[in-house]
Amino acid sequence: MNYQELYVVCQIDDFNLKVMVNRYVNNQVQVLYKEVVDSEQFADNGVIINPEFVAKSLRAVIDKINQLFKIKVERVALNLPSNNLKIYQSQAMLDFKEINHQVTNSDINQVIEMTKNIVIETDEVICLTKPYNFKVDSQSFPNSLPLNSQGQIISVESLIYSLPQAIYDSQLAVLKAAECQLLSVTLDQFALVFNLNNFENLVLIDWGWNSTKVSLFSNSALYAINNIKIGFNQIAQTLMNKMRCSYSKAERYLTKVINVNSNYLSDLIVDKYFDTKTKRFVTLSKLDLQNTVRDMLDEIVEYVSAFLNEVTADSKIEIVFTGQTINLPGFNTYMKNFERLQNVSYLTNSTPGVDNYEWAALIGTTRYQHNLNLFNNILLTSISSSNKELFNNATETVTNEENINEYHSHLNLNYQYNDNK
Structure with a gap:
């Protein structure tokens, strides 16, 4: 092979x-x-x-x-x-002292490197940079490289990404x-x-295991990110506490029994446990468990909406979902209850x-x-x-x-x- x-x-x-x-x-x-x-x-x-x-x-x-x-x-x-990713904006300029200097790869790399000269916290480290707007003299090269162009001054704007050291x-x-x-x-x-x-202008919402990450991409660059510390795991744990049961049982109910969008047989008793404090059995209906999960999803959406309102005025920007939580029964339809999330697409796998x-x-x-x-x-x-x-x-x-x-x-x-x- x-x-x-x-x-x-x-x-x-x-x-x-x-x-x-x-x-x-x-x-x-x-x-x-x-x-x-x-x-x-x-x-x-x-x-x-x-x-x-x-x-x-x-x-x-x-x-x-x-x-x-x-x-x-x-x-x-x-x-x-x-x-805990942080995003900084930076810019740099390089004067060749020559009117018709032909820009080389070395020149481009040098001016990109200069944009990393920023002040960050002592416990951070720069992990990636994204140059997004080159200029050679007055000619702009948005999101492209000015290789072999001619001029005296090259400048660039960059996004600098840092992580905790x-x-x-x-x-x-x-x-x-x-x-x-x-x-x-x-x-x-x-x-x-x-x-x-194409990811030139979109919002990626990664409904992950331990968090839900909301990432705004504009002109193919990550401009803003919000890490909401509620994911599939936290939803399952909340359900486990509600049912007073094992994690595996809560996960099974979350993925097999509860449909967050359906009210069919909502009054049906699906579980019970013995409360040692009251010395009584507590019964749980399908609706009780549905509302527990819905409350968690609603909280995530509230954070998502607040973040989107803060970082973009484009109410029609493309939104893409991925992650483990999106596989919950009824999730896709339930999300349509929220105005900002009515027309989302899903990251599908074709491999x-x-x-x-x-x-x-x-x-x-x-x-x-x-x-x-x-x-x-x-x-x-x-x-x-x-x-x-x-x-x-x-x-x-x-x-x-x-x-x-x-x-x-x-x-x-x-x-x-x-x-x-």
Whole structure:
């Protein structure tokens, strides 16, 4: 099998480690292997509790991959959690002291690097940058690169993304302890939107396990994010407390018994428990449990609406749902009760071998890494590096300079990874 574009991608969440082996071929992602390693707790709000312990799990999976495919994995692409992400705006200017200077890649990289000279908190680290508006003299290059243009002064505006140092360092420490090089790094919300054909102007709502993240993308850049600390797990825990039962039973009722949008047989008694304080049995109707879940969903929507009202005046901006909570029975119809959420779309998966949303971010990371390689001088994968000419002969790429700029902008490839070793 041709492993030319083979990518091992991973994501370390609070309660599990996900690893995928994907091959990019014929403009598609082909899933070769995937594995989830569950834990009582790998991380606390994104900060790895014991990097050495997690590294042993990652190393075991990689050893299994090496044996299965008879390869040697050297590099791993990592998704970072966007917990406590901060976004700064910055700008920089470079004077060439020459009227008709021809702009090179080196010039572009230098002025982008200059935008990182901002003041951030001592416990933060810059993880990504997004240059979004270049100018050469008076000519603008919004969301494209001014490569080979001529002028004396180049300037750029950038968005700078920072994470808590503890999240960044502990996540990368896992790869180091597992004896893996870092192939690339991106944030979970960026990875998710790489599954979309277009994310120039939209709101992504990730109804996740421990939180609901609302991300505003404008001109293909992440301009604002809100991390609502209520997710599927918190809804299940609230239901568990209501029913005085085990977590597994509450989860079963949440996903199999309760339909948040249906009032059919709402008075039906579906559970009961003995209250030791009152010495009486307490009965719970279907409606009792429905209202418990509805109250949690309503609270999330209230936070979502307040955030959207704050960050965008566009009441018709595209909204995309993804995440675990959206699979609750009746969820899709129930959301139509809220004016701002009546016309949403859903992040669907079209990749064979992947049957649920939990792999969407890692599929997106694979696409991101492939697109990075389109514009690198060297093809860099998880198992090898090779001359770009070989890559160009094996894949369909954009050839002329104008299209490269357009493609580069559309795919948001000018996110820069910052090596903060």
